[in-house]
Amino acid sequence: MAQHGGHQPNHGAEGETRRDFLYLAAGGMGAVGVAAAAWPFLRSWSPAADTLALASTEVDIASIREGQAVTVTWRGKPVFVRHRTADEIKQAADTPLNQLPDPQPDARRSAAGKPQWLIVVGVCTHLGCVPQGQRPSETRGEFGGWFCPCHGSHYDTSGRIRRGPAPKNLEVPPVTFLTDTSIRIG
Amino acid sequence: MAHGTPPTQLTNPLMRWVEHRMPVFAFMDQHLNKYPTPRNLNYFWNFGSLAGIILVIMIVTGIFLAMNYTAHTDYAFNSVERIMREVNYGWLIRYIHMNGASMFFIVVYIHIFRGLYYGSYKSPRELLWILGVVIFVLMMATAFMGYVLPWGQMSFWGATVITNLFSAIPVIGPEIVVWMWGGFSVDNPTLNRFFALHFLLPFVIVGVVILHLVALHTHGSNNPLGIDKKGPQDAIPFHPYYTVKDMFGFAVFFVFFAAFVFFAPNYLGHPDNYIPANPLVTPAHIVPEWYFLPFYAILRAVPDKLGGVALMFGAIAVLAVAPWLDTSKVRSAAFRPVYKILFWVFAVCCVVLGWVGAMPAEGIYLTIARIASAYYFIHFLVILPILGKVERTLPLPTSISAAVLKQGSGMVAGAPAEKP
Numbered sequence: 028m029a030q031h032g033g034h035q036p037n038h039g040a041e042g043e044t045r046r047d048f049l050y051l052a053a054g055g056m057g058a059v060g061v062a063a064a065a066w067p068f069l070r071s072w073s074p075a076a077d078t079l080a081l082a083s084t085e086v087d088i089a090s091i092r093e094g095q096a097v098t099v100t101w102r103g104k105p106v107f108v109r110h111r112t113a114d115e116i117k118q119a120a121d122t123p124l125n126q127l128p129d130p131q132p133d134a135r136r137s138a139a140g141k142p143q144w145l146i147v148v149g150v151c152t153h154l155g156c157v158p159q160g161q162r163p164s165e166t167r168g169e170f171g172g173w174f175c176p177c178h179g180s181h182y183d184t185s186g187r188i189r190r191g192p193a194p195k196n197l198e199v200p201p202v203t204f205l206t207d208t209s210i211r212i213g
Numbered sequence: 214m215a216h217g218t219p220p221t222q223l224t225n226p227l228m229r230w231v232e233h234r235m236p237v238f239a240f241m242d243q244h245l246n247k248y249p250t251p252r253n254l255n256y257f258w259n260f261g262s263l264a265g266i267i268l269v270i271m272i273v274t275g276i277f278l279a280m281n282y283t284a285h286t287d288y289a290f291n292s293v294e295r296i297m298r299e300v301n302y303g304w305l306i307r308y309i310h311m312n313g314a315s316m317f318f319i320v321v322y323i324h325i326f327r328g329l330y331y332g333s334y335k336s337p338r339e340l341l342w343i344l345g346v347v348i349f350v351l352m353m354a355t356a357f358m359g360y361v362l363p364w365g366q367m368s369f370w371g372a373t374v375i376t377n378l379f380s381a382i383p384v385i386g387p388e389i390v391v392w393m394w395g396g397f398s399v400d401n402p403t404l405n406r407f408f409a410l411h412f413l414l415p416f417v418i419v420g421v422v423i424l425h426l427v428a429l430h431t432h433g434s435n436n437p438l439g440i441d442k443k444g445p446q447d448a449i450p451f452h453p454y455y456t457v458k459d460m461f462g463f464a465v466f467f468v469f470f471a472a473f474v475f476f477a478p479n480y481l482g483h484p485d486n487y488i489p490a491n492p493l494v495t496p497a498h499i500v501p502e503w504y505f506l507p508f509y510a511i512l513r514a515v516p517d518k519l520g521g522v523a524l525m526f527g528a529i530a531v532l533a534v535a536p537w538l539d540t541s542k543v544r545s546a547a548f549r550p551v552y553k554i555l556f557w558v559f560a561v562c563c564v565v566l567g568w569v570g571a572m573p574a575e576g577i578y579l580t581i582a583r584i585a586s587a588y589y590f591i592h593f594l595v596i597l598p599i600l601g602k603v604e605r606t607l608p609l610p611t612s613i614s615a616a617v618l619k620q621g622s623g624m625v626a627g628a629p630a631e632k633p
């Protein structure tokens with residue numbers, strides 16, 4: 028920064044470095060101040076305390092017969108509870124992991140010790156549509172699980188992505204079996 | 214803005230008083246009256262002022278809608294139905310606003326293609342062009358958030374899909390989406406903030422439009438020949454020539470606009486948006502509003518989530534850098550025989566993208582979408598840089614007046630400041 032006039036020759040060079048330093052320091056402080064002031068506003072967009080505190084969902088699964096599925100709501104999202112047939116379980120368990128875009132064994136996805144119960148969040152991992160396949164009238168896609176009509180993602184009987192643009196398997200929410208016929212999600 | 218003209222001769226004492234303290238009259242005289250404008254502008258140069266008038270219409274109708282709208286998931290849908298059925302002329306105000314969004318995009322797309330055809334983005338108008346792309350992006354954000362407000366099925370699922378695009382960002386993506394939602398799905402907090410932003414963004418657009426005009430008036434309009442003005446004989450004053458022409462354009466355009474508002478108000482919309490939002494059921498075919506379809510087609514053409522999102526945003530970003538991708542020194546396609554053809558190929562490519570964007574993403578449609586998406590980028594990234602170097606352009610006229618008056622000399626009608 029060239030400064031003209033007003034400086035004593037001796038102090039010229041020194042004065043300029045000092046001035047540069049002051050500019051930088053003031054500018055740096057200003058930037059930190061702006062960032063600090065922006066933070067509360069940005070954070071105000073994150074889920075509020077009451078949203079976070081949304082209760083967990085309890086579901087009575089006694090009435091879901093083999094081959095049937097129900098959809099429940101948890102944190103505003105659909106959760107698929109499916110009572111799988113022996114065939115579906117076998118299909119899921121027999122699929123070699125190297126055929127999966129997001130490899131996960133079925134045993135890590137179905138309920139521990141109760142492979143007939145598969146509980147997954149019913150939100151397509153592509154862009155968030157609700158896949159079809161819960162109702163008997165809906166298509167289950169080419170792998171017998173779910174099919175997302177939005178951009179064509181196929182999920183298998185373990186809720187794992189098999190084909191289509193979705194990158195991940197359907198999410199498995201935290202599930203606790205309260206009794207043999209009742210579960211808590213969340 | 215500093216300009217060398219002496220203050221206008223004002224006789225009214227109040228105007229003189231104001232002028233002395235703030236030279237608004239000199240400013241208006243400079244920019245709306247005398248403003249020297251190429252004498253050869255065709256009707257494609259009407260679309261800028263058309264976009265401006267729609268922005269005003271959107272703000273006026275929007276403010277009156279906001280007076281009756283309730284931004285809450287439990288009431289939003291019903292409040293819009295109430296506007297339609299109970300509020301006096303509510304149906305009219307809403308239909309103008311709803312179709313106005315489509316008109317805005319029609320006009321702006323023509324405006325953009327005008328720029329591409331006549332090379333208006335080239336030096337010294339690069340910044341003007343970039344500000345235009347910024348306006349386009351803001352418009353898309355505004356229209357997207359506006360579409361969420363009536364809280365129908367398409368509102369909800371459009372919002373879900375579009376906000377989920379950001380989950381493709383590596384590592385922090387999913388957290389960003391939760392942050393944007395203010396929850397774990399699109400819900401009341403999302404609707405509230407979208408309403409606030411939908412109210413705000415049009416005014417931000419007004420600000421960027423002002424910058425767009427400052428940049429425009431620095432070097433003036435380009436013209437169908439794409440050559441610079443060489444002297445006063447190439448220009449005519451803005452008023453009355455272009456004020457009248459713009460007014461005429463408004464009149465014709467309003468007929469077109471009114472035809473939709475009164476005779477086909479829902480033609481451009483999707484019937485599913487008259488079904489209240491249901492977070493548990495996705496409609497079998499979700500399609501965005503027509504003006505997003507080309508970009509939606511690019512998104513779906515890529516089998517990879519991050520790749521699709523990146524290319525979709527890239528399709529807009531590549532517009533902004535067009536001034537540097539196009540290496541041709543000649544602006545107007547009138548003198549670029551090869552570019553002229555490839556421009557139309559590109560235009561058709563965009564229409565094809567829009568069409569496949571509305572079709573299911575499978576089979577032949579997917580193949581077409583992939584070819585068209587690839588061509589979209591090839592046009593910008595391969596054709597524009599190479600063509601500018603190899604194309605044999607036609608000889609440029611010596612001046613605008615020489616070309617349009619056949620002979621640049623002699624009687625020049627409407628020479629500056631000479632009003633009929």
Ligand code: HEM
Nearest residue numbers: 271272275276278279282307311314356359360362363415
């Ligand atoms: C750039 C200008 C604007 C664009 C492109 C735009 C676009 C839209 C769109 C597409 C809708 C959905 C229409 C429907 O399907 O019902 C909408 C709704 C709405 N807009 Fe705007 N808008 C603009 C400016 C404004 C402004 C300035 C305001 C308020 C100050 C506003 C307030 C509203 C309200 C309250 C609704 C909900 C009522 C309804 O759905 O009809 N808009 N807007």
Ligand code: FES
Nearest residue numbers: 151153154175178
């Ligand atoms: S949201 Fe399911 S495939 Fe895109």
